[in-house]
Amino acid sequence: MAGKSRWSYLKLPDHFTIRPGGIEDLAAVYQLNQQAFDSCWSLQSLYSALESGYDLIICEVDEELAGYLLSMTILDETQIMQVAVAKPFLRQGVAEAISRHLIASSSGIAVILLEVRLSNRAARGLYSKLGFRESGLRKNYYAPDASGFSEDALLMELKLH
Numbered sequence: 278m279a280g281k282s283r284w285s286y287l288k289l290p291d292h293f294t295i296r297p298g299g300i301e302d303l304a305a306v307y308q309l310n311q312q313a314f315d316s317c318w319s320l321q322s323l324y325s326a327l328e329s330g331y332d333l334i335i336c337e338v339d340e341e342l343a344g345y346l347l348s349m350t351i352l353d354e355t356q357i358m359q360v361a362v363a364k365p366f367l368r369q370g371v372a373e374a375i376s377r378h379l380i381a382s383s384s385g386i387a388v389i390l391l392e393v394r395l396s397n398r399a400a401r402g403l404y405s406k407l408g409f410r411e412s413g414l415r416k417n418y419y420a421p422d423a424s425g426f427s428e429d430a431l432l433m434e435l436k437l438h
């Protein structure tokens with residue numbers, strides 16, 4: 278496929294490929310989005326996001342989607358919107374590799390920002406490992422669950438220069 282490149286220095290085995298994603302990837306991204314998140318984006322929202330300039334990074338194995346990262350850049354700030362990895366590929370360095378790909382391609386970006394659920398141990402571990410620092414808290418940020426509980430969001434940032 279055109280535009281494919283290998284990022285062996287990111288520790289992933291050779292058959293894992295990281296590349297920019299596009300509209301043609303959205304059906305698979307939507308499926309993974311549904312599996313990975315309690316409240317997922319609609320296919321239309323994902324489509325609109327790409328149409329309006331969001332960036333998608335894909336990791337695939339034999340053309341199967343292993344993980345993706347969706348981000349939005351305004352001026353010199355990038356916001357990570359979503360990172361998700363499919364169950365068969367968890368704990369193999371996929372999220373770390375995609376995130377490092379984003380960071381490595383962020384020339385001219387001053388800071389990468391994100392919000393993460395306080396309870397999301399895996400994601401917080403990932404971002405801490407990448408060097409993100411906690412920068413604030415948004416109280417009751419997420420939509421209430423069935424019991425009416427709204428979880429707080431932890432704000433994290435990685436300053437690049």
Ligand SMILES: CC(C)(COP(=O)(O)OP(=O)(O)OC[C@H]1O[C@@H](n2cnc3c(N)ncnc32)[C@H](O)[C@@H]1OP(=O)(O)O)[C@@H](O)C(=O)NCCC(=O)NCCS
Binds near residue numbers: 359363366368373406
């Ligand atoms: C969070 C998520 C993307 C991590 O993906 P992954 O590919 O399994 O993560 P990696 O293998 O790259 O792990 C990198 C680091 O993240 C941390 N980490 C990942 N999974 C973890 C877990 N279950 N528990 C604790 N730490 C974890 C570790 O620090 C790990 O480094 P290590 O392997 O040296 O210990 C994945 O669990 C996922 O898709 N979760 C559901 C969606 C989500 O919550 N996304 C993030 C919010 S947008």
